[in-house]
Amino acid sequence: MNANSLLVRAMTRDGSVRIVCADTTAIVQKAHQIHKTSKTMTAALGRCLTVTSLMGSLLKDATDSLSLQIRGDGPAGTILCVSDYKGNVRGYAQDASVELPPNSVGKLDVGGAVGGGSLCIVRDFGTGEPYVGISPLVSGEIAEDISQYYVTSEQTPTVCALGVRADLDNSCKAAGGFLLQLLPGADESLIPTIEKNVTSLGSVSKLIEVGHTPADIVGMVFEGIEFDFFDEIDIAYVCNCERDRYKRALISMSDADIAEITEGGAPVETECRFCKTKYTFTAEEILTARKRAKG
Numbered sequence: 001m002n003a004n005s006l007l008v009r010a011m012t013r014d015g016s017v018r019i020v021c022a023d024t025t026a027i028v029q030k031a032h033q034i035h036k037t038s039k040t041m042t043a044a045l046g047r048c049l050t051v052t053s054l055m056g057s058l059l060k061d062a063t064d065s066l067s068l069q070i071r072g073d074g075p076a077g078t079i080l081c082v083s084d085y086k087g088n089v090r091g092y093a094q095d096a097s098v099e100l101p102p103n104s105v106g107k108l109d110v111g112g113a114v115g116g117g118s119l120c121i122v123r124d125f126g127t128g129e130p131y132v133g134i135s136p137l138v139s140g141e142i143a144e145d146i147s148q149y150y151v152t153s154e155q156t157p158t159v160c161a162l163g164v165r166a167d168l169d170n171s172c173k174a175a176g177g178f179l180l181q182l183l184p185g186a187d188e189s190l191i192p193t194i195e196k197n198v199t200s201l202g203s204v205s206k207l208i209e210v211g212h213t214p215a216d217i218v219g220m221v222f223e224g225i226e227f228d229f230f231d232e233i234d235i236a237y238v239c240n241c242e243r244d245r246y247k248r249a250l251i252s253m254s255d256a257d258i259a260e261i262t263e264g265g266a267p268v269e270t271e272c273r274f275c276k277t278k279y280t281f282t283a284e285e286i287l288t289a290r291k292r293a294k295g
Ligand SMILES: [Zn+2]
Pocket: 239, 240, 241, 272, 273, 274, 275, 276, 277
């Protein structure tokens, strides 16, 4: 397995269709190690992390970020993933230990773990109002839900393919996916070729498992069509949490809440939901910082 995850971006030479494709095996494996995901949740969280990275890589500015929130009524609960503009991601599921029997076609039952509900995409541009789009979940299998989101919420015809292979020990054997989009004014005569290519690809995670790179997969999707690669970038599971941010949150709590959590002078422990890093604060440190903040 590669130490890094890799993302490539390409476009047909006539500017009709763009694609972003990634091998996210290392990212999904890191998520498995942090969250101790079950097999089904390695797949569910893995697909969400993969598509969040792909969508994040389409942002323009260094201060932009994108979050994907899956608000399902299934046993996994809410799944939240966040990407920066380069496709570096982090994420968590409310219950990462959910395990279900395989679905009717013998696959990991991601749809069953997620359930019905909605999908919410927030693009935060650093300043001003974030852009928020919401659409209902179609199957909870994530890729279909994302394609539907693009059609209903952003009027962009999109093909989304996502795949995660989990090993017997629940770790990630292979993960990846792509987002392919028709751009405004696209030459529609390319569509049948692309449809045929995508259909004959089979599973993306299988291709990655047998050693194909994201660039290979783009070549297969665009077979018979002239295209150019833009770039190839390393992506990773990255959390940007800081001790100071937790401290500020503690400082801004109400006196009653602070009195309760520091009762008896016990230290306060906080934990980052994305990377499980624990930050411990002594009661004295919090009370001193509060006094100082109040002047
Ligand atoms: Zn963190």
